[in-house]
Amino acid sequence: MSDILTKRADDYAQWYNDLVLKADLAEHSEVRGCMVIKPHGYAIWEKMRDALDGMFKATGHVNAYFPLFIPRSYFAREASHVEGFAKECAVVTHYRLKSDPEKGIVVDPEAKLEEELVVRPTSETIIWNTYKGWIKSYRDLPLLVNQWANVVRWEMRTRLFLRTAEFLWQEGHTAHATKQDAEEETMRMLDVYARFAEEWLAMPVIKGVKTESERFAGAEDTYCIEALMQDGKALQAGTSHFLGQNFAKAFDVVFTNRENRQEHVWATSWGVSTRLMGALIMTHSDDHGLVLPPKLAPVQVVVVPISKTPEQLAAITERVQPILRSLSERGITVKYDDDDTRKPGWKFAEYEFKGFPVRIAIGPRDLENGTVEVARRDTLEKETLQVTDLAEKIEHLLQAIQSNLYEKALQSREEHTRAVDTYPEFKEAIEQGGLIYAHWDGTEATEARIKEETKATIRCIPLKGDTSPGKCMVTGAPSAQRVIFARAY
RNA sequence: CGGGGUGUAGCUCAGCCCGGUUAGAGCGCUACGUUCGGGACGUAGAGGCCGGUGGUUCGAAUCCACUCACCCCGACCA
Known part of the structure; x- marks a missing residue:
C-alpha cells in the first residue's frame, strides 16, 4: 500500500x-x-x-x-x-x-x-x-x-x-x-x-x-x-x-x-x-496519503460494509440506514460504499489515501454485537463502538480531528521556529529549514545579499509578537524588530 | 530563458550501444472460479502507426538529421 x-x-x-x-x-x-x-x-x-x-x-x-x-x-x-x-x-x-x-x-x-x-x-x-x-x-x-x-x-x-x-x-x-x-x-x-x-x-x-x-x-x-x-x-x-x-x-x-x-x-x-x-x-498529509480536515473534506464519513454473501450485505445495509440518516441529520456528510466490485481492504486503503476523515466498517461480527469499527484518518486509530448514540460520537470525533490537525500543525511550526542573532548562526539555521526570526537593517541591499547567499527570503515583518529593536545580523545597523526569514515556495 | 533528461500497452518501464521472423515484463483492464475484518489468488483473454517527419539500409523501436512534447534542476513568481 x-x-x-x-x-x-x-x-x-x-x-x-x-x-x-x-x-x-x-x-x-x-x-x-x-x-x-x-x-x-x-x-x-x-x-x-x-x-x-x-x-x-x-x-x-x-x-x-x-x-x-x-x-x-x-x-x-x-x-x-x-x-x-x-x-x-x-x-x-x-x-x-x-x-x-x-x-x-x-x-x-x-x-x-x-x-x-x-x-x-x-x-x-x-x-x-x-x-x-x-x-x-x-x-x-x-x-x-x-x-x-x-x-x-x-x-x-x-x-x-x-x-x-x-x-x-x-x-x-x-x-x-x-x-x-x-x-x-x-x-x-x-x-x-x-x-x-x-x-x-x-x-x-x-x-x-x-x-x-x-x-x-x-x-x-x-x-x-x-x-x-x-x-x-x-x-x-x-x-x-x-x-x-x-x-x-x-x-x-x-x-x-x-x-x-x-x-x-x-x-x-x-x-x-x-x-x-x-x-x-x-x-x-502523511506517508499514507492525504489527510483532510473534516470541515473541508468533501465527504466526512465513509461507511464500508464487510460481507461474504449478498444476504449479509443486505442485512448490513439495513443496519446502516439509520446510521446514515442520523449522521445526515447532524449535517455530517456521509457515503455508504456498497460497491461489490471492490473488496473491503481495497476500500480501506483507497479512502485512507484520499483523506476521508472517518471510516466506519461494519461486518458480520458487528451485526451480532451491535457495534461498528470506527477509524480516524489523522491518527489511524481504530476503535469498536456501540451503535447507540453513534452520530453524536462521530460528530465529536470530527471536531476532535479538526482541532487535532490544527494543534499538530501548530506544534510542528513551533518546533521549526527559532530566533538567531548572528549571520553564521542564521546560515546554519536556514539549512535546517523552518521560520527564523532575525534582525534586519531594513535595506533592500541586505535583503538581496541574504537571498543571494542563503536562498532565504523575508517572508514578512510579523504584526504580532516580539517587536523589540536590535541590530541587523548582517550589517550590525539598527533594526526596528525581528523579521521572519525562510526558504519559500 | 539557461543546464540536464525522457518519449515503446491505460500506468511504470525493459529492449536501442552491437539493425534481422510475429516488440516484451510488472501493474491495471475484461471473463470465470475460489475469496471478502487492511490494496487477495488462479486460469483464460483484450490491449501497440515504438512521439512526429525525413534519411541511411535488402531490412529501423534500434543508426543519422530535423522537429514536437513533457519532466527535473536553476533564474522569475501566488
Whole structure:
C-alpha cells in the first residue's frame, strides 16, 4: 500500500507530486503549465470557496464578474503594475482562424487585433477602469466587490496547485473614501484569511507585512498570511494589499466628498488561490496519503460494509440506514460504499489515501454485537463502538480531528521556529529549514545579499509578537524588530 | 530563458550501444472460479502507426538529421 507513495523523508517534492496525482486531486493537462483539477480535488476547492464566500458576504462584500481580456494599454497606466506582470502575460493578437491546405488550420493573418488583449494575470486595471464609471460621490463608497475567476501567469516552471500557468482564485477589489477606511479593509480581509486558514484549513498562519521587494506590483503595502510546510519551507497562503490611491490616480477614479471637493478614492485588493490546495496538502498529509480536515473534506464519513454473501450485505445495509440518516441529520456528510466490485481492504486503503476523515466498517461480527469499527484518518486509530448514540460520537470525533490537525500543525511550526542573532548562526539555521526570526537593517541591499547567499527570503515583518529593536545580523545597523526569514515556495 | 533528461500497452518501464521472423515484463483492464475484518489468488483473454517527419539500409523501436512534447534542476513568481 504505502509503496505507491514516496516517503516524505526520502523526497518531499516527489511525495507531494505522487500524492496529488494518486489521490486524484489533479493531473497535468496536455497544455503546458496547466492542470486538470479532478473531481476529488475540485470538491475540496468548492468547500474552500463556499466557506470563503460566506465570510466575504458576512463582511459586506458582493460578487461580480469582469472580463478575462484586458486591453494592452490598460497595463501602461500604472507603472509598477506593468513592470511586475509584463514578463508573464499571455496575449491575444488575433480573433480568427482559417483552414490551410497544409497545416489544417492556421491563424488568419488578416484577423489581427487593432489592440492586443492581455489575458488577465490579475484584474486591477480592468476593474479600476470600470470603477471610474461607478463612483461619483462619497455615497457610492465603500464599494466592496469580489470576483471568483481564473487568471493566467505564464510561469516558467509549474507545480500542481502551487504554481500553474492558469489558476483559480478570488480577487476582492474595494474602493473607499478615506485612507483609514481602506487600511481597515486591508486588515479586515487579512483577518478573514487568517481565520479561514486556522478554522477551516486547520493551518496556523502568521500575519505580517511584506518588505518592499516582495510587495505586490502597484501596492503601497502588502500584507500576507504565511504558513510553514512540513519540509520546513514557508508558503504564502494569502495576500491583502493596501493600494493607496495608485490605481485611482492611474484610472482617474475620483469622487465628490461631503465638502463638495474632488478626491481620488482609496483602494484595496486581496486574494487567495488554488494554491491553498497545496498548502492544505502539505500541512497535514502523511506517508499514507492525504489527510483532510473534516470541515473541508468533501465527504466526512465513509461507511464500508464487510460481507461474504449478498444476504449479509443486505442485512448490513439495513443496519446502516439509520446510521446514515442520523449522521445526515447532524449535517455530517456521509457515503455508504456498497460497491461489490471492490473488496473491503481495497476500500480501506483507497479512502485512507484520499483523506476521508472517518471510516466506519461494519461486518458480520458487528451485526451480532451491535457495534461498528470506527477509524480516524489523522491518527489511524481504530476503535469498536456501540451503535447507540453513534452520530453524536462521530460528530465529536470530527471536531476532535479538526482541532487535532490544527494543534499538530501548530506544534510542528513551533518546533521549526527559532530566533538567531548572528549571520553564521542564521546560515546554519536556514539549512535546517523552518521560520527564523532575525534582525534586519531594513535595506533592500541586505535583503538581496541574504537571498543571494542563503536562498532565504523575508517572508514578512510579523504584526504580532516580539517587536523589540536590535541590530541587523548582517550589517550590525539598527533594526526596528525581528523579521521572519525562510526558504519559500 | 539557461543546464540536464525522457518519449515503446491505460500506468511504470525493459529492449536501442552491437539493425534481422510475429516488440516484451510488472501493474491495471475484461471473463470465470475460489475469496471478502487492511490494496487477495488462479486460469483464460483484450490491449501497440515504438512521439512526429525525413534519411541511411535488402531490412529501423534500434543508426543519422530535423522537429514536437513533457519532466527535473536553476533564474522569475501566488
